Amino acid sequence: MSGGEKQMDVRTALRQGLAQLREAKVPSFTLAAELLLLHALGRDRTWLYAHAEEQVSCVDADRFFALIARRARGEPTQHLTGQQEFWGLQLEVTPDVLIPRPETEHVIEVALDRLAVGQRRAGRKQALTGEGLQIADIGTGSGCIAIALAKELPSATIYATDISSAALSVAQRNAQHHSVSQRIHFIESNLLERVSIAGPQQAAHLLGKAAPHESASFHLIASNPPYIGRREAATLMREVRDHEPEIALYGGEEGYELYADLIAQAAAHLKPAGILVLELGHSSLPAVQPLLDAPAWTNVGVTNDLAGIPRVLAAERL
Numbered sequence: 001m002s003g004g005e006k007q008m009d010v011r012t013a014l015r016q017g018l019a020q021l022r023e024a025k026v027p028s029f030t031l032a033a034e035l036l037l038l039h040a041l042g043r044d045r046t047w048l049y050a051h052a053e054e055q056v057s058c059v060d061a062d063r064f065f066a067l068i069a070r071r072a073r074g075e076p077t078q079h080l081t082g083q084q085e086f087w088g089l090q091l092e093v094t095p096d097v098l099i100p101r102p103e104t105e106h107v108i109e110v111a112l113d114r115l116a117v118g119q120r121r122a123g124r125k126q127a128l129t130g131e132g133l134q135i136a137d138i139g140t141g142s143g144c145i146a147i148a149l150a151k152e153l154p155s156a157t158i159y160a161t162d163i164s165s166a167a168l169s170v171a172q173r174n175a176q177h178h179s180v181s182q183r184i185h186f187i188e189s190n191l192l193e194r195v196s197i198a199g200p201q202q203a204a205h206l207l208g209k210a211a212p213h214e215s216a217s218f219h220l221i222a223s224n225p226p227y228i229g230r231r232e233a234a235t236l237m238r239e240v241r242d243h244e245p246e247i248a249l250y251g252g253e254e255g256y257e258l259y260a261d262l263i264a265q266a267a268a269h270l271k272p273a274g275i276l277v278l279e280l281g282h283s284s285l286p287a288v289q290p291l292l293d294a295p296a297w298t299n300v301g302v303t304n305d306l307a308g309i310p311r312v313l314a315a316e317r318l
């Protein structure tokens, strides 16, 4: 037992674990130690404080302190527990996918708000179910956006793309776990290149040559693309830089390079009045917003995250 003593109770194990993480300067060390202890013991959060006096077996304590040592060396807590909550859903995460972030929940909020506005404008009063809606999530990663939207819109059909087949495997497992895999088509594709109105199996025509609306199939396109600049890499936390997939982090040297293609492809794939919702990097807005200053787009809006950073950019296809 690397905790120092032969037998210990839950409270002592937790105290020793969080002291080790604090010493290693791990952010949110108390939460990390709690989550790792619960993972080692196979328990949930409500159990912890009611059982602080319970003895921890040597096997469980060894498992816990091994996890603490890995966390102290920089591995993200979510890679050790294999889980992250998003939009109230427990999702599997692995080193092949970006760990879903709380700010991405604003993408879901904005998408649902805009769909509800569209529904009211069309004079429909019933609750939004997604009936007849075709939605795309570009760069799905763990599948968090696609799955949250599928849960909120139980009649919608969703196409979720990613350039990483390893990420798509994780997203597919998450969709199965949350019983929405029947309504989400997962497609390995550069942005929307391999997605067509006829269905995901057929290769699409080259989007650059498509006339506006020729391939228009979506009522909503949402995306949280890679948006960190490679030149910022040295400033990232080691948990992010050393452990999350580069393809999910970096959008180019500056970070915002993918947005131009993404917006052009969205313009070709959205129906009239279709909605585009994009997550932004902390300083992406000045480079990205002008891309929507074009005849194809109207109703451009920016939503700040809880830290006051412009985080979501949304617009409507004319």
Ligand SMILES: C[S@@+](CC[C@H](N)C(=O)[O-])C[C@H]1O[C@@H](n2cnc3c(N)ncnc32)[C@H](O)[C@@H]1O
Residues within 6 Å of the ligand: 097, 098, 099, 100, 101, 104, 138, 139, 140, 141, 142, 143, 144, 145, 161, 162, 163, 164, 167, 189, 190, 191, 192, 224, 225, 226, 227, 247, 248, 249
């Ligand atoms: C920032 S992560 C977002 C993942 C997930 N949607 C989320 O919000 O947590 C970006 C995702 O886009 C994928 N990606 C990167 N370049 C891409 C491209 N050209 N086409 C499609 N997906 C891409 C990455 O593999 C990664 O899964």
